[in-house]
Amino acid sequence: xxxxxxxxxxxxxxxxxxxxxxTQNPDAQHTAAPGITVIGLGQMxxxxxxxxxxxxxxxxxxxxxxxxxxxxxxxxxxxxxxVAEAVEASGLVVVCVLDYPAVRGLxxxxxxxxxxxxxxxxxxxxxxxxxxxxxxxxxxxxxxxxGAVMTTPPGVGDSANMFLWSGSPELLAAHRATxxxxxxxxxxxxxxxxxxLYDAGLLGLMWSVFGGWxxxxxxxxxxxxxxxxxxxxxxxxxxxxxWFMTTYAEQIDEGKYPGDDATIDVxxxxxxxxxxxxxxxxxxxxxxELHLELMRAAVAAGHGGDSYARIIENFRK
Ligand code: NAP
Numbered sequence: 001x002x003x004x005x006x007x008x009x010x011x012x013x014x015x016x017x018x019x020x021x022x023t024q025n026p027d028a029q030h031t032a033a034p035g036i037t038v039i040g041l042g043q044m045x046x047x048x049x050x051x052x053x054x055x056x057x058x059x060x061x062x063x064x065x066x067x068x069x070x071x072x073x074x075x076x077x078x079x080x081x082x083v084a085e086a087v088e089a090s091g092l093v094v095v096c097v098l099d100y101p102a103v104r105g106l107x108x109x110x111x112x113x114x115x116x117x118x119x120x121x122x123x124x125x126x127x128x129x130x131x132x133x134x135x136x137x138x139x140x141x142x143x144x145x146x147g148a149v150m151t152t153p154p155g156v157g158d159s160a161n162m163f164l165w166s167g168s169p170e171l172l173a174a175h176r177a178t179x180x181x182x183x184x185x186x187x188x189x190x191x192x193x194x195x196x197l198y199d200a201g202l203l204g205l206m207w208s209v210f211g212g213w214x215x216x217x218x219x220x221x222x223x224x225x226x227x228x229x230x231x232x233x234x235x236x237x238x239x240x241x242x243w244f245m246t247t248y249a250e251q252i253d254e255g256k257y258p259g260d261d262a263t264i265d266v267x268x269x270x271x272x273x274x275x276x277x278x279x280x281x282x283x284x285x286x287x288x289e290l291h292l293e294l295m296r297a298a299v300a301a302g303h304g305g306d307s308y309a310r311i312i313e314n315f316r317k
Pocket of ligand 1: 040041042043044045063064065068096097098099101102105106122123124125149150151152153
């Protein structure tokens with residue numbers, strides 16, 4: 001399809017995106033075709049399609065189990081009868097299924113139809129899988145953006161929540177306005193693997209925070225403090241912890257850990273109070289014991305006078 005044959009977009013948002021796509025990515029002229037396709041209508045894919053519909057985009061949908069499209073079709077989505085039909089309906093093809101093998105299983109047979117379009121992959125996976133998918137897309141003349149959804153389905157469409165993007169900066173710029181209806185777009189640059197890398201790390205951070213919060217909430221709860229009262233103070237504390245992290249990130253990048261705020265030696269003594277209080281209330285102490293073990297290893301290596309950021313060296317094998 002030549003740029004002259006690009007179908008007339010039927011919304012202002014699409015028009016802007018289509019023109020950008022042609023301007024910024026002249027080799028991918030099909031990207032100017034209007035509309036968005038969403039393949040995969042599980043909990044997350046349905047939320048994505050719903051956000052596109054809400055924003056007024058012509059949205060074509062396909063799911064392996066067809067019934068999951070019904071409510072979206074009732075709201076105005078176009079049902080595709082096959083993956084090929086779904087791909088051919090739009091310039092922007094969003095896929096959100098269980099995993100990367102499912103993505104490849106669906107898209108490899110329609111690689112010819114995908115050529116010249118933009119594949120937006122919001123399926124979770126490893127950085128290596130994302131990079132392999134980007135290579136596959138390039139080999140087949142398909143534009144590629146890899147994304148990570150940093151919320152659960154009810155949070156899709158809320159600009160307070162982040163969508164991480166990696167892959168072609170030109171394609172992200174061209175489709176940024178369209179993708180911004182899902183959540184605040186955070187551009188991580190051209191390495192397609194970075195959205196998955198950040199995603200994995202950020203989920204690890206979330207689980208660690210959940211673990212610490214639940215341990216602390218169990219501790220407070222043992223003395224009758226309701227979880228909501230404790231959590232109101234805990235979430236405020238997290239803002240201060242974020243400030244510590246920002247300071248420590250500078251130290252990590254410089255490889256210097258001056259113990260000019262709170263040394264590891266001091267924190268070894270302090271964590272004893274937590275262990276004692278939790279032990280006395282019958283709370284499982286495995287999490288803080290792991291922290292103590294990491295701190296003691298740093299002390300044993302002669303770094304007790306350094307800042308807590310030094311503990312990162314324990315994680316580097
Ligand atoms: P889900 O509700 O279980 O939906 C899974 C989807 O994948 C369904 O559409 C399913 O089709 C499809 N699928 C699975 N295997 C398939 C195959 N072999 N061929 C074709 N389609 C296949 O899961 P979800 O919560 O939507 O998650 C989808 C992706 O989003 C996952 O990678 C997940 O990690 C990611 N994600 C989810 C969340 C969240 O909070 N839910 C947050 C961030 C990222 P059927 O309907 O036919 O089974």
